[in-house]
Amino acid sequence: MPEQIPMQNLSFNQRVDRDLNNPALRTHFREAMDFLMDKRSHSFTDDEKLQSLRELGSSIRKRALSKLPDLLEQLENKLRDNGIRVHWAESSKEANQIVLDIAQHHGAKTMIKGKSMVSEETELNECLEQEGIHPVEADMGEYILQLAKEKPSHIVMPAIHKSKEDIAKLFEQNLDDCEYTEDVDTLIQAARKELRKQFHSADIGLTGVNFMVAETGSLVLVENEGNGRLATTVPKVHIAMTGIEKVTEYLDDLPPLLTLLTNSATGQAITTYVNIISSPRKGGEGGPEEVHLVLLDNGRTIPFADEEMRQTLQCIRCAACMNHCPVYTRLGGHAYGATYPGPIGSILSPHLLGLEATKDLPSASSLCGACSEVCPVKIPITDLLRRLRHEGVRKLKKDEEPVIRGHGAKYTHTEKLAWGSWSKLYSSPALYRTFAFSASMMRGLTPSKMKGWTDYRTTPKPAEKSMHALIKQHRKARKGEPL
Amino acid sequence: MPDLFVNAMPDQTGSDEPHAEQPYTTNSHARVYPSRPEKIYLYGNCLIDLLQPEAGLDALKLLEREGIEVVFPEQQTCCGQPAYTSGYDDEARTVARMQMDIMSEEWPIVILSGSCGGMMHHHYPSLFKGLPEEQQAKYFASRVFEFTEFLVHILNYQPEDQGNHQTVAVHTSCSARREMNVHKTGWLLIDSLKNVVRKVHDHEFECCGFGGSFCVRYPDISGAMVNDKVKAITDIKPDRLISADYACLMNINGALDFQGYELKGTHIASYLWERTSKQAAGENNA
Ligand code: SF4
Numbered sequence: 001m002p003e004q005i006p007m008q009n010l011s012f013n014q015r016v017d018r019d020l021n022n023p024a025l026r027t028h029f030r031e032a033m034d035f036l037m038d039k040r041s042h043s044f045t046d047d048e049k050l051q052s053l054r055e056l057g058s059s060i061r062k063r064a065l066s067k068l069p070d071l072l073e074q075l076e077n078k079l080r081d082n083g084i085r086v087h088w089a090e091s092s093k094e095a096n097q098i099v100l101d102i103a104q105h106h107g108a109k110t111m112i113k114g115k116s117m118v119s120e121e122t123e124l125n126e127c128l129e130q131e132g133i134h135p136v137e138a139d140m141g142e143y144i145l146q147l148a149k150e151k152p153s154h155i156v157m158p159a160i161h162k163s164k165e166d167i168a169k170l171f172e173q174n175l176d177d178c179e180y181t182e183d184v185d186t187l188i189q190a191a192r193k194e195l196r197k198q199f200h201s202a203d204i205g206l207t208g209v210n211f212m213v214a215e216t217g218s219l220v221l222v223e224n225e226g227n228g229r230l231a232t233t234v235p236k237v238h239i240a241m242t243g244i245e246k247v248t249e250y251l252d253d254l255p256p257l258l259t260l261l262t263n264s265a266t267g268q269a270i271t272t273y274v275n276i277i278s279s280p281r282k283g284g285e286g287g288p289e290e291v292h293l294v295l296l297d298n299g300r301t302i303p304f305a306d307e308e309m310r311q312t313l314q315c316i317r318c319a320a321c322m323n324h325c326p327v328y329t330r331l332g333g334h335a336y337g338a339t340y341p342g343p344i345g346s347i348l349s350p351h352l353l354g355l356e357a358t359k360d361l362p363s364a365s366s367l368c369g370a371c372s373e374v375c376p377v378k379i380p381i382t383d384l385l386r387r388l389r390h391e392g393v394r395k396l397k398k399d400e401e402p403v404i405r406g407h408g409a410k411y412t413h414t415e416k417l418a419w420g421s422w423s424k425l426y427s428s429p430a431l432y433r434t435f436a437f438s439a440s441m442m443r444g445l446t447p448s449k450m451k452g453w454t455d456y457r458t459t460p461k462p463a464e465k466s467m468h469a470l471i472k473q474h475r476k477a478r479k480g481e482p483l
Numbered sequence: 484m485p486d487l488f489v490n491a492m493p494d495q496t497g498s499d500e501p502h503a504e505q506p507y508t509t510n511s512h513a514r515v516y517p518s519r520p521e522k523i524y525l526y527g528n529c530l531i532d533l534l535q536p537e538a539g540l541d542a543l544k545l546l547e548r549e550g551i552e553v554v555f556p557e558q559q560t561c562c563g564q565p566a567y568t569s570g571y572d573d574e575a576r577t578v579a580r581m582q583m584d585i586m587s588e589e590w591p592i593v594i595l596s597g598s599c600g601g602m603m604h605h606h607y608p609s610l611f612k613g614l615p616e617e618q619q620a621k622y623f624a625s626r627v628f629e630f631t632e633f634l635v636h637i638l639n640y641q642p643e644d645q646g647n648h649q650t651v652a653v654h655t656s657c658s659a660r661r662e663m664n665v666h667k668t669g670w671l672l673i674d675s676l677k678n679v680v681r682k683v684h685d686h687e688f689e690c691c692g693f694g695g696s697f698c699v700r701y702p703d704i705s706g707a708m709v710n711d712k713v714k715a716i717t718d719i720k721p722d723r724l725i726s727a728d729y730a731c732l733m734n735i736n737g738a739l740d741f742q743g744y745e746l747k748g749t750h751i752a753s754y755l756w757e758r759t760s761k762q763a764a765g766e767n768n769a
Contacts, residue, residue, distance in 0.1 A: 013701075016704060026707075326690045330704060366690050366693065366708070368661070368694070369660075370661075370690070391570070422566060426560040427577045429559075452701075455702055456709055456710065459737070462534060463533065466532050
């Protein structure tokens with residue numbers, strides 16, 4: 001794996017070029033995605049059952065979003081009653097500041113972290129380090145990335161782009177008494193030994209959240225490694241960090257959502273750990289003395305305001321869409337240049353970062369629909385990609401409220417004109433006939449350099465006679481008329 | 484290797500199973516099909532019209548042979564999909580409106596391409612949502628059938644194979660499968676040819692990389708996809724490659740030709756005609 005070049009220095013096309021031309025990466029992702037696709041399909045063997053479960057999951061998420069402000073208020077009250085402190089953050093910066101304030105209030109020097117994509121989104125680690133607080137990633141994948149100084153390439157399996165050899169080298173260089181070995185168990189044990197030490201000395205535990213239950217005021221966190229369990233119980237302060245959309249109404253909503261999440265993500269009926277946190281320690285129990293929840297907006301209210309785009313927020317972050325995406329499979333996650341890669345990233349990042357910075361993402365898709373087909377909460381991902389393309393090339397009408405930042409970022413006068421003449425041509429049969437006729441007549445002259453096409457394919461030649469002409473001829477012949 | 488560490492080391496868990504058949508899931512409810520009509524509209528699609536017109540003619544001959552009166556509206560042009568997927572809704576509507584106007588009688592509209600079918604059946608209603616044409620678009624969409632879907636579900640067509648033994652690879656367009664839910668009808672027709680063996684290729688469910696303007700806007704991503712598709716198809720060494728969608732075929736054929744393969748994909752309409760008519764055997768495809 002070549003050195004990770006900072007993303008902001010490269011354009012989307014440059015990143016695509018870099019990663020497409022890395023054969024090891026290509027093979028690696030193909031195999032990894034095949035593995036994850038198999039896992040999922042082997043756990044959803046009954047299609048009818050799956051479809052009704054998806055229907056249910058989708059309706060649960062839609063219901064929650066339709067009452068989002070009320071549910072968030074209910075959640076906040078319940079959490080407060082339970083003794084959990086709630087903080088609201090409009091931006092990444094605000095969220096990081098809240099975490100920092102809590103840490104500094106406790107004079108914290110170290111923070112042990114369970115997996116949290118939201119903390120990746122806010123770039124919390126960089127912020128903590130600047131203030132002299134040392135974060136340690138305890139999820140195995142995140143731990144590897146922290147050592148390698150890299151960003152996640154997948155939302156469920158952040159280090160999926162790393163090979164066993166990469167990891168062996170990394171551990172050899174960074175861990176005490178860890179010799180180069182490709183034996184996975186030995187590697188994992190070495191990392192775990194190191195992490196155990198950190199768990200006991202960390203001042204604060206920070207984790208993400210999969211679901212928040214408004215009815216009971218609970219935070220739900222699923223994981224397989226036990227790092228979440230430790231991070232939420234061993235240090236005396238636990239900070240949970242998540243996006244405002246993760247709320248669900250009832251405790252009863254959880255079983256279907258969890259079933260959809262874990263089966264779609266890793267093909268597991270349930271994860272090894274399901275943590276449901278409803279309060280700090282009580283009386284003689286174990287657990288943290290303080291529990292905080294940081295709720296992040298960071299642009300999520302933008303799609304919330306639009307009925308169609310709101311569906312983006314139904315996401316339960318299972319990553320099935322990227323596992324099944326033919327583009328993600330070939331690029332890996334880093335080429336997308338955003339925290340959330342793959343199809344979900346391409347519909348979410350434009351809201352979080354604005355269309356200006358992400359204008360390639362909605363377009364870099366063949367709209368094949370594999371993502372929408374597998375999404376456990378039935379987000380119409382391809383429709384949303386198309387909608388974002390539409391917003392990207394549309395100029396706002398006078399006094400129209402923008403539905404997204406960076407509206408019209410892809411608008412160019414030439415392209416608008418080109419589509420204008422296209423629609424004229426194809427809505428006028430007479431013009432179309434002339435065009436078709438001349439295209440057929442000039443078939444020897446078809447430009448052999450069609451941008452992009454001819455690097456991989458020969459140019460199709462127009463037929464001598466169009467279908468219109470052939471059918472006419474066929475009918476005349478049948479009637480015995482002269483051709 | 485236990486599941487728990489896959490996030491760290493995926494290559495430890497790689498499975499050796501071939502990725503040939505993805506259990507397809509269905510997004511839409513099964514359609515209710517009308518009984519056999521006397522008359523239909525045939526919609527060719529602009530690519531077939533200009534690049535593979537014989538497929539259109541073969542479809543027409545086949546339908547006529549089944550006793551269906553085929554109306555081929557001369558004014559048909561394009562379904563509007565290129566503009567629609569690029570985000571140019573107004574431009575797409577102008578073109579779509581015209582197609583709806585010239586095929587306004589109650590007859591079924593039979594489409595020779597899954598992606599145009601998907602556009603007309605699945606997207607027209609949303610394209611005109613809230614506009615005066617909404618009802619017209621819905622009615623139009625309800626009459627749209629993809630060619631193989633029409634043959635199987637409405638005509639109950641049973642081809643009588645007259646050809647020699649052949650092996651066939653089938654490529655199903657993503658729109659046919661995911662927007663029209665008709666991936667199985669193409670297989671069914673091929674499987675009902677008694678001298679033809681359908682062979683499954685690796686990642687058969689995966690997109691060929693065409694995606695309309697995607698293939699010229701992001702040529703290298705699209706190129707990587709079509710190259711993989713070509714490799715998967717040629718690996719199984721089929722005698723023929725068949726698809727019900729000419730857009731995909733144009734893409735795959737272009738890449739096959741570029742790489743020097745003799746194999747050239749054929750539209751299913753031509754293939755069915757070729758297999759079932761004695762006179763056509765050598766004529767349509769070498
Ligand atoms: S968009 Fe759907 S498939 Fe993709 S991560 Fe979210 S829930 Fe999973």
